[in-house]
Amino acid sequence: MKNKTIKVDYLARVEGEGALYVKIKDNSLTDVKLKIFEPPRFFEAFLQGRNYSEAPDITARICGICPIAYQMSAVHAMEDAFGVTVDGQLRALRRLIYCGEWIESHALHVYMLHAPDFLGYTDAIQMAKDHPALVQRGLQLKKAGNEIVAFLGGREIHPINVRVGGFYKVPAKRELEPLAERLKWARDAALETVRWTATLDFPDFEQDYEFVALCHPGEYPFNEGRLVSNKGLDISVRDYDDSFVEEHVPYSNALHSIIKGRGAYFVGPLARYNLNFNRLSPMTQEAAHSAGLSYVCNNPFQSIIVRSVEILYACDEALRIIDQYERPDKPSVQVQPRAGTGYGCTEAPRGILYHRYSTDDNGVIIDAKIVPPTSQNQKTIENDLWQFIPKYLDLPSEKLTLQCEQAIRNYDPCISCATHFLKLYVNRE
Amino acid sequence: MHEFFLVKDLIRKITSLAHEQGASRVTGVIVKLGALSHISPDHFREHFIHASLGTVAEGARLNIEVLTDVTDPQSQEVLLENIEIYLAT
Ligand SMILES: [Zn+2]
Numbered sequence: 001m002k003n004k005t006i007k008v009d010y011l012a013r014v015e016g017e018g019a020l021y022v023k024i025k026d027n028s029l030t031d032v033k034l035k036i037f038e039p040p041r042f043f044e045a046f047l048q049g050r051n052y053s054e055a056p057d058i059t060a061r062i063c064g065i066c067p068i069a070y071q072m073s074a075v076h077a078m079e080d081a082f083g084v085t086v087d088g089q090l091r092a093l094r095r096l097i098y099c100g101e102w103i104e105s106h107a108l109h110v111y112m113l114h115a116p117d118f119l120g121y122t123d124a125i126q127m128a129k130d131h132p133a134l135v136q137r138g139l140q141l142k143k144a145g146n147e148i149v150a151f152l153g154g155r156e157i158h159p160i161n162v163r164v165g166g167f168y169k170v171p172a173k174r175e176l177e178p179l180a181e182r183l184k185w186a187r188d189a190a191l192e193t194v195r196w197t198a199t200l201d202f203p204d205f206e207q208d209y210e211f212v213a214l215c216h217p218g219e220y221p222f223n224e225g226r227l228v229s230n231k232g233l234d235i236s237v238r239d240y241d242d243s244f245v246e247e248h249v250p251y252s253n254a255l256h257s258i259i260k261g262r263g264a265y266f267v268g269p270l271a272r273y274n275l276n277f278n279r280l281s282p283m284t285q286e287a288a289h290s291a292g293l294s295y296v297c298n299n300p301f302q303s304i305i306v307r308s309v310e311i312l313y314a315c316d317e318a319l320r321i322i323d324q325y326e327r328p329d330k331p332s333v334q335v336q337p338r339a340g341t342g343y344g345c346t347e348a349p350r351g352i353l354y355h356r357y358s359t360d361d362n363g364v365i366i367d368a369k370i371v372p373p374t375s376q377n378q379k380t381i382e383n384d385l386w387q388f389i390p391k392y393l394d395l396p397s398e399k400l401t402l403q404c405e406q407a408i409r410n411y412d413p414c415i416s417c418a419t420h421f422l423k424l425y426v427n428r429e
Numbered sequence: 430m431h432e433f434f435l436v437k438d439l440i441r442k443i444t445s446l447a448h449e450q451g452a453s454r455v456t457g458v459i460v461k462l463g464a465l466s467h468i469s470p471d472h473f474r475e476h477f478i479h480a481s482l483g484t485v486a487e488g489a490r491l492n493i494e495v496l497t498d499v500t501d502p503q504s505q506e507v508l509l510e511n512i513e514i515y516l517a518t
Contacts, residue, residue: 010508
């Protein structure tokens with residue numbers, strides 16, 4: 001019996017996350033199929049038979065980049081099912097933790113994933129060699145978002161302090177002071193980010209999209225609002241299933257989400273911005289205008305500016321919440337489970353995230369449905385590629401892949417955390 | 430989900446290495462997390478514990494080293510450095 005150490009040197013790989021099939025015949029594009037692996041099916045089944053109180057923590061594990069969004073959609077859906085209202089400072093704290101996630105996720109995307117595309121680098125490592133200060137600013141900004149999530153969530157990635165009805169623990173006002181100091185730095189860095197992204201080169205590419213986002217009477221949306229679009233949709237979250245359907249597509253295990261009778265739609269920062277510009281804070285609106293953005297933006301490549309504008313908003317909003325914070329008497333409101341169905345939809349960094357749960361009298365989950373933003377955007381991404389690829393047909397496959405990656409990355413699909421996530425299969429006839 | 434598949438791949442590799450060596454158990458694992466790998470040690474550890482349940486790596490001591498150089502060619506990677514196995518001979 002003995003122990004033996006083996007030297008390995010092995011890089012862990014993320015397999016099978018994204019693949020793009022492109023067919024070219026006689027130098028014209030004849031087919032585009034985007035395949036994205038979709039995890040929530042597996043989680044939906046896993047949730048059945050679990051207690052309602054477990055849903056926020058289980059669904060938070062779906063994604064390491066946007067766990068708060070999963071928690072927030074889950075708690076709102078459960079509260080809807082049980083007739084619970086969470087307001088005042090508890091509601092404000094939910095906005096605060098959501099700010100943290102936006103800052104963290106958007107900074108990661110803007111600096112580490114999207115910027116290298118614009119500056120002509122294959123990845124952030126290459127970019128870091130020439131622009132170390134830029135990469136450091138991105139990392140520090142991301143860290144500021146992390147700190148909010150870690151502070152309120154109890155730990156960094158899969159936060160455990162969020163519950164149906166509120167939180168397990170709430171902070172004292174003075175505990176928020178160090179966070180505020182950090183956020184003042186972050187707000188300046190975010191303003192710099194907006195200015196810098198505005199100087200990038202953008203392909204001339206605009207489409208007539210249907211944008212869908214939450215819309216709240218007085219706030220830029222995080223957790224609540226009606227579901228609206230620029231083409232006349234205006235429904236409550238409870239009616240989501242009447243207007244949106246998921247279609248099976250034969251070539252993918254993922255579902256394509258469409259608006260009934262209309263088709264593809266677009267969720268995420270661009271949709272939020274276009275439908276809620278006048279609800280951004282004054283300094284954020286001003287920064288957007290100085291960056292050359294109008295109150296509507298139809299170029300998905302400019303999502304990098306819009307995302308930066310949202311980082312700025314999230315910093316500004318977080319500071320406002322901290323400033324007005326007073327510790328609530330109780331960390332949560334009482335929850336009494338009952339049989340029923342609840343609906344929740346919140347704005348994940350990459351767009352609306354819909355949850356629906358049915359529970360029995362004891363709050364045991366009998367049915368769960370989760371529609372992540374990436375699957376909602378999938379059809380729109382394909383449509384973009386149909387329009388975008390024909391200009392680049394003559395490029396060698398390697399260069400064509402980079403162009404396609406950039407176009408897909410506009411949507412910040414969750415899979416983009418894998419740097420070279422895209423396997424491109426070009427079939428030329 | 431990214432991390433879920435990453436750790437699953439790692440466990441697969443560890444399992445096949447242990448198998449090749451005729452080991453019944455993996456007692457230690459050393460990994461390095463690149464500065465731009467966007468995965469924290471706690472997060473990684475948690476996924477590892479879940480993913481290793483019922484495998485040869487269940488209960489293995491996990492040693493995680495976090496790299497800080499953002500310009501390192503492997504700074505976006507998760508690297509399996511070595512494993513310690515238990516040979517029941
Ligand atoms: Zn995600």
